[in-house]
Amino acid sequence: MSVVSEHILDELSWRGLITQSTDRQALHADLASGPVTLYAGFDPTAESLHAGHLVQLLTLTRFQRAGHRPVLLAGGATGQIGDPREVGERSLVSADVVAERLASIGVQLEKLVTFDDSPTGAVLENNLNWFRDLGSLDFLRDVGKHFSMNVLLARDTVRRRLASDGMSYTEFSYLLLQSYDYLQLYRRYGTKLQVGGSDQWGNIVGGVEYVRKVDGAAVHGLTTPLVTDAEGQKLGKSTGGGNVWLDPELTSPYAWYQYFVNTPDSHVIDYLKMLTFLSREEISEYEQLTADKPQLRAAQRRLAEELTTLVHGAEQTRKVTAASNALFGKGDFAELDARTLDAVMAEVPTGEVRLAEEPSIVELLLAAGLVQSKGAARRTVADGGAYVNNVKVTDDTWQPGSTDALHGRWLVVRKGKRNLAGVQVR
């Protein structure tokens, strides 16, 4: 921690968090001259935020800690329209569903950014507040008139979509809605900066120019990189394809922790910079450690701990690290005492079987939720990827006996190297 606080843009820059910005010098000066109100938008595309949203949220917090005030804009209106994707028209979501999602996302947002009465306390807004009563004629006259078709049609996403599978007028209008958001936030809160992922650049610039045309104000835009994993997948897409959610009902804290512990060496330092508040010094220590002793996975562990604590709290982090250490340590599961084993099993996915029904390894894998069909279970056994209590099972007719259950209760079933689950024996 340095005594003289670093300029927020310089900090963001070394953390690799700036992809593009509008007039950088003017923005730098504005941020240096006093508290700035800034915003980022969150469309309710699902009932929970996912790991990919963290970059934005943490960026807002960084600004907040630097003395600025964040506005979190929930897309109650824009979420009903849908930001055009690279390919494929989105299906519309009903207003009710959007409202429901917004409620649960709002709770998550409030946990991740500080909301209080201080000058830097965050504000949660909803763009439905100004779109609800905006008539289509007013919209076309006051907003649409300021946007040139030539410019709109030149946008990458629009061009690609028109060249491939087409695009509805509804999605085409999305940029105008987001631009109007900026104007409203400028007028209501004096918001002078919008941050977003780099895929939002076009939308952000649209807003910046709109505010300038209408109110003659010089407001700014800043984009962060789209964080991707080694495969180029967006951060938060698990290898299985699904999202890694903040909601513990959708992604357990254990699974969340494991997702980050498995971060490849090539990305872990970048993630520490972008997704944690560790200092430069600490991060460079981890960089050294990863280079010298990668097998310790020290950086991965720290990353996973930081993010689990951020989202699920310190107590939960303690539990999942304990469970992970027990399961991935070199120790024999049979040596775990009953209490420890129960605690571990409380964190991982579990299922149950009745010994009286003479379940085979196939049923165990299925009960554990590690496979989705008996065929897949047999394949796993044939591939040599099935284990019970860390012992490989190669015969798909193998059945556990009562002596196999640890403490008379648990079978630890594993598929492959790192997919573990507990099966309770009845």
Place this chain on the structure above:
RNA sequence: GGCGGGUUACCCAAGCGGCCAAAGGGAUCUGACUGUAAAUCAGCUGGCCUAGCCUUCGGGGGUUCGAAUCCCUCACCCGCCA
């Protein structure tokens, strides 16, 4: 409104009356090597009571001994013309 093209498994994409549970590629999954890493190589990938049976090629209906393949119809998408 007219004409033409299209809709195949997680994604892309071949197939155009039987040899099709459906080529090929990507992705996932598993194995080897490792460090719960990457890269590489190999195997697997609809379901089940697995010498067999069931469901699947946009929806529905039909022709045929037999259809992803032919016909009708509906829906949606793309293009050209108006």
